[in-house]
Amino acid sequence: MGERAHIADAPVSHPGAARRWMPTLAAGLTLREYARSLVRRLAALTAVLLTAIWALDGQGYFWPAWAWLGLIVPVLLDFTARWAWRHPRGAVRRVACVWALVSVAAVILLMTWLLTWLLAGVHEFWPGWALLGLATAGSAYSLIALHDRVLVARGRRALRARIDLLTRTRRQAVDAQAAELRRIERDLHDGAQARLVALTLQLGRAELRAGEESEVRRLIGDAQREAHLAIAELRDLARGIVPPLLADRGLLAAVESLAARYGLGTTVQAETHRSLAPAVESAAYFVIAEALTNTAKHAGAQRSWVHLGDEHRSLLVIVGDDGRGGADPAGSGLAGLRARVEALDGTLSVVSPQAQGTVVEVSIPCGW
Amino acid sequence: MRVVIAEDLALLREGVVALLRENGIEVVAQVEDGPGLLRAIAGHQPDLAIVDVRLPPTFSDEGLRAAIEARRRQPALGVLVLSQYVETAYASELIGENTAGIGYLLKERIGDVRAFLDALARVADGGTVLDRQVVTQLLVSRDSSMDALTSLTARERDVLELMAEGRSNTAIAESLVVTPGAVEKHITNIFSKLDLPACDDDHRRVLAVLAYLRVAG
Numbered sequence: 043m044g045e046r047a048h049i050a051d052a053p054v055s056h057p058g059a060a061r062r063w064m065p066t067l068a069a070g071l072t073l074r075e076y077a078r079s080l081v082r083r084l085a086a087l088t089a090v091l092l093t094a095i096w097a098l099d100g101q102g103y104f105w106p107a108w109a110w111l112g113l114i115v116p117v118l119l120d121f122t123a124r125w126a127w128r129h130p131r132g133a134v135r136r137v138a139c140v141w142a143l144v145s146v147a148a149v150i151l152l153m154t155w156l157l158t159w160l161l162a163g164v165h166e167f168w169p170g171w172a173l174l175g176l177a178t179a180g181s182a183y184s185l186i187a188l189h190d191r192v193l194v195a196r197g198r199r200a201l202r203a204r205i206d207l208l209t210r211t212r213r214q215a216v217d218a219q220a221a222e223l224r225r226i227e228r229d230l231h232d233g234a235q236a237r238l239v240a241l242t243l244q245l246g247r248a249e250l251r252a253g254e255e256s257e258v259r260r261l262i263g264d265a266q267r268e269a270h271l272a273i274a275e276l277r278d279l280a281r282g283i284v285p286p287l288l289a290d291r292g293l294l295a296a297v298e299s300l301a302a303r304y305g306l307g308t309t310v311q312a313e314t315h316r317s318l319a320p321a322v323e324s325a326a327y328f329v330i331a332e333a334l335t336n337t338a339k340h341a342g343a344q345r346s347w348v349h350l351g352d353e354h355r356s357l358l359v360i361v362g363d364d365g366r367g368g369a370d371p372a373g374s375g376l377a378g379l380r381a382r383v384e385a386l387d388g389t390l391s392v393v394s395p396q397a398q399g400t401v402v403e404v405s406i407p408c409g410w
Numbered sequence: 411m412r413v414v415i416a417e418d419l420a421l422l423r424e425g426v427v428a429l430l431r432e433n434g435i436e437v438v439a440q441v442e443d444g445p446g447l448l449r450a451i452a453g454h455q456p457d458l459a460i461v462d463v464r465l466p467p468t469f470s471d472e473g474l475r476a477a478i479e480a481r482r483r484q485p486a487l488g489v490l491v492l493s494q495y496v497e498t499a500y501a502s503e504l505i506g507e508n509t510a511g512i513g514y515l516l517k518e519r520i521g522d523v524r525a526f527l528d529a530l531a532r533v534a535d536g537g538t539v540l541d542r543q544v545v546t547q548l549l550v551s552r553d554s555s556m557d558a559l560t561s562l563t564a565r566e567r568d569v570l571e572l573m574a575e576g577r578s579n580t581a582i583a584e585s586l587v588v589t590p591g592a593v594e595k596h597i598t599n600i601f602s603k604l605d606l607p608a609c610d611d612d613h614r615r616v617l618a619v620l621a622y623l624r625v626a627g
């Protein structure tokens with residue numbers, strides 16, 4: 043908008059145009075710009091001529107001032123109209139037009155008062171009420187016209203605040219849940235499971251003392267087997283919540299162990315050193331585990347790789363292979379993990395063209 | 411045999427101490443954390459340390475790190491690490507370069523009191539004892555790629571797992587309720603299928619199996 047104004051004024055300050063006092067169409071102006079320039083110059087010329095006539099006519103009452111006032115009105119109108127037109131279409135432009143008219147009227151009133159004061163000696167400030175009326179009318183119109191927009195803006199602000207709040211509290215909830223799961227995992231290992239181990243130990247000691255009493259030994263043996271089953275179930279449960287290596291040593295160690303376990307010769311490359319929230323760590327780990335499982339089961343790959351890196355304020359995880367591709371992004375067991383990643387405002391994509399390998403890419407924001 | 415125990419759960423610690431004392435093993439110190447373990451080992455010069463992987467204050471792998479550090483300071487010390495879960499990564503870190511006098515068992519193996527006491531004795535004597543789950547995990551993970559391992563029968567796998575615990579043929583036979591002759595046959599089959607040099611020594615057998623699994627990794 044400002045640029046257009048600059049172009050319109052350019053011929054006046056342009057050295058080439060300044061040399062010729064009257065503008066020509068050949069100077070590359072549009073018809074409208076040419077007309078505007080012409081009107082301005084004619085007005086200035088007329089003002090100078092009338093003042094000269096007054097000077098030659100023996101001076102006296104300085105009547106050309108009224109002519110000046112008349113000549114300045116079209117220039118002012120042109121100027122304010124252009125200002126008003128810079129505003130976006132609709133209510134805002136209408137309001138700008140109203141204020142353009144109000145300001146032109148105010149300038150005319152003030153100049154008329156100035157002339158009556160200077161030329162006719164009227165000391166009273168008579169345009170006061172008129173100016174107040176103009177300002178009131180302009181304000182009233184603005185208020186009515188922009189009322190909706192104010193409401194919408196306020197609604198938008200409220201909505202944004204609500205989204206911020208929901209995003210923040212959801213993340214807090216997910217983080218709290220992850221921390222709680224880790225606590226449960228620890229409690230399972232160090233609480234229930236350890237107590238069951240202590241129980242099998244007592245049973246073992248009892249068995250040693252039972253001597254050759256075969257019935258007692260058999261009962262103790264049964265009890266021990268039950269306890270062992272319970273311990274194994276608890277261990278599987280805890281491992282499903284958080285694999286111990288992930289809880290103990292973090293994502294990289296857990297992923298390296300995972301990669302070694304699949305025996306696919308998977309290379310693990312890590313270019314991230316940030317400390318990750320438990321929720322982010324777990325989500326990334328389970329995605330990698332699922333992707334590697336799929337590679338081992340279906341891909342028939344020669345090469346497989348895991349890359350961990352930083353991307354802006356997110357953790358970037360890429361798991362790829364050079365296998366037969368064609369994995370169904372919705373059906374490869376990744377659908378459930380996608381929900382987990384999305385709960386962290388992350389994204390998960392699977393690219394798997396036929397015979398061209400599979401790449402699973404996950405990005406999870408962690409700069410909170 | 412003089413033993414130091416590092417275990418933070420009092421119930422379990424006291425149970426193990428009672429078991430050891432009943433069987434004539436001297437418990438010279440009981441500690442609850444990693445630094446305590448290192449102090450106790452320096453002070454008491456025990457033959458064996460029994461260490462829980464997760465210890466205060468971090469409850470992550472404090473015990474394992476303390477055990478490795480203790481072995482670095484006193485290479486002759488036997489270390490038996492107990493854990494609620496098996497991580498092959500922990501097993502290989504623990505074994506490192508010096509395989510003599512190392513044990514890594516699931517905590518619940520304590521319940522099989524005789525086998526547990528046997529394992530203690532083997533580790534104190536400089537043997538290697540690995541939980542059968544370590545072998546299971548290594549086997550499961552190599553299923554897709556290793557034909558030799560998939561060719562093992564279920565019973566041969568059982569034998570392989572018990573061999574990793576450093577047990578003698580007689581102990582394996584007892585545990586699987588078969589004759590020692592049958593166990594010998596299984597072992598011969600395993601060694602020929604995995605293309606390993608046959609040997610009768612229990613400890614060297616564990617190392618051969620372990621080396622095979624590590625090379626395969």
